[in-house]
Each structure stands twice: as C-alpha cells, then as structure tokens.
Amino acid sequence: MQIPKIIQGGMGISISDWYLAKTVSMTGQLGVISGTGLHITLIARLMDGDREGNVRRALDNFPFQEPVKKILDKYFVPYSGKRKTGYKRPQMWGIKPTNSINELTVIANFVEVFLAKENHKNAVGINFLEKIQLPTLASIYGAMLAGVNYIFMGAGIPMQIPAIIEKLSNHEDVNYKLDVTGSSKEDDFRINFEPGKIFPEIGEKIGNLCKPYFVPIISSVVLAKALLKRASGKIDGFVIENSTAGGHNAPPRSVSAEGKAVYGAKDEVDLQQIKEIGLPFWLAGDYYSHEKFLAAIEQGAAGVQVGTAFAFCKESGMDPEIRKSIIEKIKKDSIEIVTDFKASPTGFPFKVVQHSGSVTDKDVYNERCRICDIGLLRQAYKKEDGEVGFRCSAEPEDAFISKGGKAEELEGTVCLCNNLFATAGMPQIRKDGYTEPPVVTSGDALNSIKNNFLKGCNEYSASDVIDLILGKKTKSL
Ligand SMILES: Cc1cc2nc3c(=O)[nH]c(=O)nc-3n(C[C@H](O)[C@H](O)[C@H](O)COP(=O)(O)O)c2cc1C
Known part of the structure; x- marks a missing residue:
C-alpha cells in the first residue's frame, strides 16, 4: 500500500x-475527488459546453459507447456564451433505479476518475458519504472501472462497502441494505446493482478490476473497532476527523442551552487506542503547520488529511468569484464559521461560512424557494403501504409534512444539493430567472489561510499547502 503523508x-x-x-x-x-452528485456535475459540464473537451475525451475512453452517445445526445450543448437557462435534471435516484440513471452515474464517476488519473501514474482516491446510499453502488463501480486507488467514506458507518468492492472487482451483482426510518427488524430494503445487466457482457469484455484500498472516515475509537469487527471485509486504514474539520461533523456529545455544538474532551479520539489497532491512520482537522504535522506523526499517524486549505487554493473547483470574495474578506478582516445543526437535511452538524450573497445572508435565505429536485440527501422512510418513500426537509413544507416529516425539522434547512452546486460554479437557474445561491463550508481554520498561505498575495496553490505542511520552503512575502 502506498502511504501518502498528505x-x-x-x-x-x-x-x-x-x-x-x-x-x-x-x-x-x-x-x-468528491464522488458526491457526479451525475449532476457531468450533465452541468456538458450543458456548459465542455469548452476544453475534457469530459468528451474521458467519455471516448469509456468501454461502452452506446450509453455515452445517449448521454451526449441528451445533454451536450456546444458553448455559445454564458448559460441563461437551467440545467436539465435527470430522474432522481430511487430504490429501483432505471438503466439510464445507473449508466449516467457509472459513467460520471468513470469520467471524474479517468481525468484525475490521466497522464501520470500516481494514486487517486474518491470520497463518498455513507448517508447518500442510493447512488453508491453505481458510483463505486464507475470509479473502479477507471482504476480508482482509494475509496474514502464518512458520514455514517460503512460496514457493507468492503464486500461490495470485492464483488464489483469481479463484475458481480451487489446490493446495499438501506437505512429506512420507521422500518422494523424484519424489513430488509435493498438496492440492487447488476453490472452485467447494465453493460451486457462487461465481465467478458473487461478483466477483473483492481480493488481500491478502503479507508473509512471516523471520529471515535468505538466506530473504528466496530468496523474492524463487523465490516464485510478488509479495512485498510482510517481517517480520524476532529470537530474543527470542514463539511459535515460527527454530532457533539453535548449541546449548549442556545443549541450550539459544544465539542469537548469526550469528543476527542484516544489516538493511543487507534495506534494499537495497527492500521495506517491520518488525522484531519486544522493540520496547518509543519509542527502539527510532526506531532501527528509522533502520535503514530501516517500523515494528515487536509480540506479547507485546498478548498481555497487556485486549483480548487470552487467558483473563482466566491473563492476570491472570501479570500478578500479574510485578508481585511476575519470570517465566522458556524457549526450549524439545521442546515443539512442529513441531521449531521454542518460547518457553514457566514458570507454575504450565500444562504447565510438573511435576505438571500428568505428569497429562496423550497425545492428538492436533485434529492441526494433525502431520507428514506417506510410508507403506510409498506413501500419506501423519500423526503427532504428542504422540500416544500406541504410535501414534507404529507410524507410524515415533522414541522420542526423544516426550520433553517437549505437545499444543500442545489446550494453546493452553486458554490462549485454550477448554479441552477429556475424558469422565473431565479438563480440558486451558494452555501460555503470550511473548517474552523479558514482564517488561518491568510498568514499560512496568502502571505500578502491574493491566491496560493495546492503545492503551497503541501510545502507548508511538509516543512519545505514556501513562498516568501
Ligand atoms: C469545502 C469542504 C467540503 C467538504 N466535503 C466533504 C465531503 O464531501 N466528504 C467528506 O468526507 N469530507 C468533506 N470535507 C472534509 C474534508 O475532507 C477534510 O476531512 C477536512 O476538511 C479536514 O479539516 P480541515 O478543513 O481543517 O483541513 C469537506 C471539507 C471542506 C472544507
């Protein structure tokens, strides 16, 4: 196993x-790469004209061209100036997915990994959230078809994944047992994925696939031990994420009277116990100095996982306008980051940068219309007729309540799917011209990029981040 330091x-x-x-x-x-919502990203890139031809070059390399042609016919729009209309949305993922949503998702994951691996021989990983269960099987398969080397999974307990990786490497059929609210012990709701049905004779055309290393992202020793004991196969390491990290966080053990997250000693992970497990591990959350990196190594870590500093570097996928406006604010002042309990329909706390023009701006928030048309974060629930339904606390109130959702869950939610796509420069434009606003997440260490990486400049690169952490010479003032 290649063990990266960063x-x-x-x-x-x-x-x-x-x-x-x-x-x-x-x-x-x-x-x-982030594996979240890549089928929507693929459509957006094609509808934005794929100006450099990267997506179409990757599509040319997909081993089955018939579904590729269907995708291009449906979504590719040659570039002719800034887009004024909305993106087409594919059918939402369900428990019995159609061939076309499976094909689209497999191909989208293939494209992203293919491009990340093109023209070099180094390893590349992909990250999934366990909470987002419906597209997982198709996504993993697509990433494996392009030779992904590592799979990381957080936001949940990914017990089922190791056996799935094993089977998919032989193009075997797989299924995933879904978390369904209101289901009983006797219920067994699963989503199936049959590679040979979606891409006929794929097993004969393509040999066995390389198995990527599987690294869960966790925030407790209990979870690490449970995974080692009960996971369906091999775990290759852990990322141990603390509460300062960007994105979703593990729920805190205690909450203040004002409803704020209070992370304390009980939330800290006993690294000695993690070390004793004997697998490589990486620490995540505010590892922004060479000293901190060395301290992590001293504690037995193989290295560190870093998010925020890469999110705001010039090679990041963040919309450059948003990135620059946040950097400008940090240079002059400082910016507040709130661990928000309500923003994410997943129920996990989510770090939100308080930034004007984004959903944390009251006017922007009040102007938005409730919607759920991407549906990645919908919660599965058991309907009265025994079937599985899906609801999202960001969807219109009536719809959510009629599906058994609670009124108190509606307050403060945002459509994370649409808002996060806007942050990555792919905002949806509605029929009435309304453009979905962004939501920006970062770790608590966001303000530290001023002294660590910007050093008087307006931007910095991914290699500046790596150099600082590894203690190499960095750019001077
Ligand atoms: C903008 C942003 C988005 C993130 N999205 C995800 C995600 O989709 N899945 C995930 O497991 N972690 C996500 N994270 C967490 C990072 O992968 C990483 O563990 C974390 O940012 C490390 O802490 P740091 O931000 O202090 O460096 C995200 C972090 C940021 C800053």
Whole structure:
C-alpha cells in the first residue's frame, strides 16, 4: 500500500474535482475527488459546453459507447456564451433505479476518475458519504472501472462497502441494505446493482478490476473497532476527523442551552487506542503547520488529511468569484464559521461560512424557494403501504409534512444539493430567472489561510499547502 503523508480530503460538491485531485496526486501526495452528485456535475459540464473537451475525451475512453452517445445526445450543448437557462435534471435516484440513471452515474464517476488519473501514474482516491446510499453502488463501480486507488467514506458507518468492492472487482451483482426510518427488524430494503445487466457482457469484455484500498472516515475509537469487527471485509486504514474539520461533523456529545455544538474532551479520539489497532491512520482537522504535522506523526499517524486549505487554493473547483470574495474578506478582516445543526437535511452538524450573497445572508435565505429536485440527501422512510418513500426537509413544507416529516425539522434547512452546486460554479437557474445561491463550508481554520498561505498575495496553490505542511520552503512575502 502506498502511504501518502498528505491526503487532500474529498470535498463535495465538486470542490475537490478531478483537476484539484490530479494536481495534488501529481506532487506525490494523494488527491481525492468528491464522488458526491457526479451525475449532476457531468450533465452541468456538458450543458456548459465542455469548452476544453475534457469530459468528451474521458467519455471516448469509456468501454461502452452506446450509453455515452445517449448521454451526449441528451445533454451536450456546444458553448455559445454564458448559460441563461437551467440545467436539465435527470430522474432522481430511487430504490429501483432505471438503466439510464445507473449508466449516467457509472459513467460520471468513470469520467471524474479517468481525468484525475490521466497522464501520470500516481494514486487517486474518491470520497463518498455513507448517508447518500442510493447512488453508491453505481458510483463505486464507475470509479473502479477507471482504476480508482482509494475509496474514502464518512458520514455514517460503512460496514457493507468492503464486500461490495470485492464483488464489483469481479463484475458481480451487489446490493446495499438501506437505512429506512420507521422500518422494523424484519424489513430488509435493498438496492440492487447488476453490472452485467447494465453493460451486457462487461465481465467478458473487461478483466477483473483492481480493488481500491478502503479507508473509512471516523471520529471515535468505538466506530473504528466496530468496523474492524463487523465490516464485510478488509479495512485498510482510517481517517480520524476532529470537530474543527470542514463539511459535515460527527454530532457533539453535548449541546449548549442556545443549541450550539459544544465539542469537548469526550469528543476527542484516544489516538493511543487507534495506534494499537495497527492500521495506517491520518488525522484531519486544522493540520496547518509543519509542527502539527510532526506531532501527528509522533502520535503514530501516517500523515494528515487536509480540506479547507485546498478548498481555497487556485486549483480548487470552487467558483473563482466566491473563492476570491472570501479570500478578500479574510485578508481585511476575519470570517465566522458556524457549526450549524439545521442546515443539512442529513441531521449531521454542518460547518457553514457566514458570507454575504450565500444562504447565510438573511435576505438571500428568505428569497429562496423550497425545492428538492436533485434529492441526494433525502431520507428514506417506510410508507403506510409498506413501500419506501423519500423526503427532504428542504422540500416544500406541504410535501414534507404529507410524507410524515415533522414541522420542526423544516426550520433553517437549505437545499444543500442545489446550494453546493452553486458554490462549485454550477448554479441552477429556475424558469422565473431565479438563480440558486451558494452555501460555503470550511473548517474552523479558514482564517488561518491568510498568514499560512496568502502571505500578502491574493491566491496560493495546492503545492503551497503541501510545502507548508511538509516543512519545505514556501513562498516568501
Ligand atoms: C469545502 C469542504 C467540503 C467538504 N466535503 C466533504 C465531503 O464531501 N466528504 C467528506 O468526507 N469530507 C468533506 N470535507 C472534509 C474534508 O475532507 C477534510 O476531512 C477536512 O476538511 C479536514 O479539516 P480541515 O478543513 O481543517 O483541513 C469537506 C471539507 C471542506 C472544507
């Protein structure tokens, strides 16, 4: 196993896109693409004209061209100036997915990994969230078809994944047992994925696939031990993420009277116990100095996983306008980051940068209309007729309540799917001209990029981040 010292953490949606991951991997550290919502990203890139031809070059390399042709016919629009209309949305993922949503998702994951791995031999990883269960099987398969080397998975307990990787490497059928609210012990709701049905004779055309290393992202020793004991196969290492990290966080053990997250000693991970497990591990959350990196190594870590500093570097997939406006604010002042309990329909706390023009701006928030048309974060629930339904606390109130959702869950939610796509420069434009606003997530250490990386400049690169952490010479004032 190649053991990187620095993992550039997966950052959805499309903040760690193929370009950032490729940039990092080419330095010899590990670049990780975000695997969240890649089927929507693929459509957006094609509808934006794929101006450099990267997506179409990757599509040319997909081993089955019939579904590729269907995708191009449906979504590719040659570039003719800034887009004024909305992106087409594919059918949402369901428990019995159609061939076309499976094909689209497999191919989208293939494209992203193919591009991240193109023209070099270094390893590349992909990051998934366990909470987003429906597209997982198709996504893993697509990434494996392009030779992904590592799979990282957080936001949940990914017990089922190791056996799935094993089977998919032989093009075997797989299924995933879904978390369904309101289901009983006797219920067994599963989503199936049959490679040979979606791509006939794929097993004969393509040999067995390389198995990527599987690295869960966790925040407790209990979870590490549970995974080792009960996971369906091999675990190759762990990322141990603390509460300062960007994106979703593990729920805190205690909450203040004002409803704020209070992370304390009980939330800290006993690294001695992790070390005793004997697998490589990486520490994540504010590892922004060479001293901290060395301290992590001293504690037995193989290295560190870093997010925020890469999210705001010039190779990141973040919309450059948003990135620059946040950097400008940090240079003059400082910016507040709130661990928000309500923003994410997943129920996990989510770090939100308080930034004007984004959903944290009251006017912007009040102007938005409730919607759920991407549906990655919907919660599966058991309906009265015994079937599985899906609801999202960001969808219109009536719809959510009629599906058994609770009124108190509606307050403060945002459409993370649409808002995160906007942050990555792919905002949806509605029929009435309304453009979906962004939501920006970062770790608590966001303000530290001023002194660590900007050093008086307006931007910095992924290699500046790597150099600082590894204690190499960095750019001077
Ligand atoms: C913009 C952004 C998006 C993120 N998205 C994800 C994600 O989709 N999945 C995930 O496992 N972690 C996600 N993270 C967490 C990072 O992968 C990484 O573990 C974390 O940022 C490390 O802490 P740091 O931000 O202090 O460096 C995200 C972080 C940021 C800053």
